[in-house]
Amino acid sequence: MDHFNLKDGVLHAEDVALPAIAEAVGTPVYVYSTATIERHVAVFKAALAAVESGPEGPLIAFAVKANPNRAVLATLARAGLGADVVSGGELLRARAAGIPADKIVFSGVGKTEAEMRLGLEQGIFQFNIESEPEAEMLSEVAAATGRRAPVAFRINPNVIAGTHAKISTGGSEDKFGVAYDRAIAAYARAAELPGLDVRGVAVHIGSQLTDLGPSRAAFEKIGALIAELRAAGHRIVTADLGGGLGVPYDPAKPVPPLPDAYGAMVREVTAGWNTRLVFEPGRVIVGNAGVLLSRVIRVKPGVTDPFVIVDAAMNDLMRPSLYDAWHDIRAVTPNGAAMTANIVGPICESGDSFAKKRAMDAVGPGDLVTFMTAGAYGATMANTYNSRALTPEVLVNGDQWAVVRERQPIEALIAADKLPPWV
Ligand SMILES: Cc1ncc(COP(=O)(O)O)c(C=O)c1O
């Protein structure tokens, strides 16, 4: 359940009519619902209420990459969430939004020395490191300042997640994590490094997972590894199970497992682990909490189906062109009629297409449409291709709303380029 519903024939975000936002801010614009975000946090927390996770309970570290808007992060901070970050930039954003450093996990295969130093200075909860060379570098950086970095190795369990290849991370040919078979040797070496406090394991096999089987298989392997590591004398006190839970995009497809089912599976698999569990949900918290609101520029006849040309494009929402992802498309003021159309943006790429032969509400020039389930990996993946300024973002809360990122002025985009003296 989200909070985007028709009221008196007009699509609302909570109690705010979307045309009011479009009038005031222009289109395209991302619109997020506070109530949906808060509801998803509550549902996710409740789903994990019964897992064994030591006296402090699980650490739920929101995957900042899914939606790094500072107002969104501040909303999550208020709800008690930590953050999973993959760059110094994300770390600083999370801190700027009020997320305490001791609730921050730093993931990613390519942390630089500067990023390691930043994490150490901030006093983050844990570095999830992804290779032996990274362990060596982090140890050196930490030891140079007399610190010991709290560390978990991210393990690549060689489990195929069954999601889109571009968002699958747990196969042995993927760049992520230390190969399961190398784990024992990696921990043994890392335990000798002066700058590390190796105290955990981590795993994340992919995103938009619609079947719990692969996650279960990966977690079972992690459980076996924890036992092996302890037998080898390592102190393992944290287990980070990553993110990845899918959300419904296409109403015609089966609904992915709900957080409750995920929580029950985790509870069963992790019973007796005697670790503090960490979770890194992204999409499941914010995916259905956002829409991209856009206006139809014109409708162009096609050979079979018309092209509905909207003012949003692949630079604003990359998912359809990158992953052939489905986003439901709704009219903001549906008139009861239906149409089959190709929904495209104005960019000069054939790939700038949101949907082909889509059966949807009938719309015409000037009408508003929404791309649903755009709260995760939407605005954050936007770019300025075709010199299109970055899209603004709006956060709704009941009957209030605020611009939480202004539309980038085109002048700012142009001014960012500097001319060398010879032109
Ligand atoms: C290490 C890590 N943690 C968490 C996430 C969040 O994933 P999701 O948004 O699918 O929950 C990702 C992205 O796949 C990730 O790479």
Ligand SMILES: N[C@@H](CCCC[NH3+])C(=O)O
């Ligand atoms: N960007 C992807 C998810 C990537 C997850 C990153 N580890 C998407 O939109 O589905």
